[in-house]
Amino acid sequence: MGRSKVTTAPVSESELLRIIRPFLPEPSRDVLAGIGDDCAVIRMPRRGSSLHLLKTDAVIEGVHYASGTPLTQVGWKALCRPLSDIAAMGGIPGKALITVAAPSAWSRGDWKNLYRGIGKAARAFGVDVVGGESVRSPGAAFLSVTLTGEVSRRNLRLRNGARPGDLICVTGKLGGSLASGRHLKFRPRLREGLWLGKQSGVTAMMDLSDGLGSDLPKLAEASACSFRIAEGSLPLHRNCTAKQGMSDGEDYELLVTVKPKSWPVLQRNWISAHPELLLTPVGVVLPRGEKSSLLAPGFDHFDPGTR
């Protein structure tokens, strides 16, 4: 049996709070009680059509990042991962709870660097850190971030809305995230997810964390559909093959399905709203009975009519 009192040697809990607070943004006015009470207490939004989003996501040393990775980047990634899920719902992020199981060897400087990264992401994307827990890890570092969010009912996009004939599109470029270090620096597609959630014709949305080859089958299953992907159409990062684009994972781009008749207008509006980021059709949703193919060549994504 271990000790009942959980402390993070050599830094005490109250000292730790003093160390990390300066790195976090000031809490919003709807936070009645944040770090320091039994629970965080938050005023509920009044808007009747709002839905509440909840997400938790873990980042583990040796699994999601290599030992020795700068902790500022680890903190950034830990908060940005669940932010990517909020984005994929068409939502706006709210409050975060941060749980850190830290090796006892962590110094004050390590804690500062971790929270420098968390605080930077919190500021960048308008998140309040309202609580969490710091405990001693008997082994590797383990971070778990819980994030709340909000989405209006009409903007909500789930995985189960894709229908046969819909175009399958992805934001940005795919592949090589781990090898390039992009997985530690990515920006969750919050602005884009919010925008896409507001567009008519967007039928389903999810974020690409495991790779298109692994995530698209999940979306298709949720929507009771099959799919075909055109290898040649994949938007790839430099020096990446289509296979890498399908399976490397950790792209944190958005996967969306779009009604074909909505595509021309959506595409035009996208280019105006997000000139810096690609939105690329890479395939098509098929009826359930048909065989899904991940790398079918010859699909002309600029002409849905050729399907």
Add this chain to the structure above:
Amino acid sequence: MGRSKVTTAPVSESELLRIIRPFLPEPSRDVLAGIGDDCAVIRMPRRGSSLHLLKTDAVIEGVHYASGTPLTQVGWKALCRPLSDIAAMGGIPGKALITVAAPSAWSRGDWKNLYRGIGKAARAFGVDVVGGESVRSPGAAFLSVTLTGEVSRRNLRLRNGARPGDLICVTGKLGGSLASGRHLKFRPRLREGLWLGKQSGVTAMMDLSDGLGSDLPKLAEASACSFRIAEGSLPLHRNCTAKQGMSDGEDYELLVTVKPKSWPVLQRNWISAHPELLLTPVGVVLPRGEKSSLLAPGFDHFDPGTR
């Protein structure tokens, strides 16, 4: 760099969901999307005076429970710990997210036992499990539970409401939780916390997780007060000394402060409402300048007038 795709060998993620679902209660009607999408989606309550509670709490093998502890008990404890915090706010629990970092050696039976315990607690206290994550742990098992709750503004009790002259009371008995195994089987004081939050004269509340000797100073600091505890008045579990009652921790009882003039009525009503559970005055809140004493003898807790 580790693998980007997090799997819990030898059980796949989708298989895992099939294994654990039968142990969890059916989701409530306000859960629009639970386990399986990017985020859980929950309809917000309409009541304007409601506040939202957020809590996260971790349970680590070798820290919060010994290796070899039945996983049913570990699951029960993991959910009941944050429930105790919701209780201490006078709140009602809502939705839970469960993150499990499991050693790869875990069998299907291990997962079932863990979720048997989680499900039992979820049913007992009306919690919806709406999401979470299962990842591979490179070392010990690590559970992190996030819990939402709700509390009406007038029932909310924080740590900072105690005032000089208030009685310090605890529910139940203290001490010996780890040695006796009670820390694996305790029932969070939700019914009692809800009841206490509704009583006038209850000025502050928190749950006893680290032990009275460690938790009371936190409440006193939050309330800018000192305190005096009467050693002889502590309600102790069998074979426990006052010192153990103060410092063993993991009691998961409620610590409350009560205005002295409200005490006689509160005490009478408590006995009617909770005949099976003690509510014992153990000390008094002092003005900030005075020296706090944890084990001062001679305080007659049945007669606040003798202070």
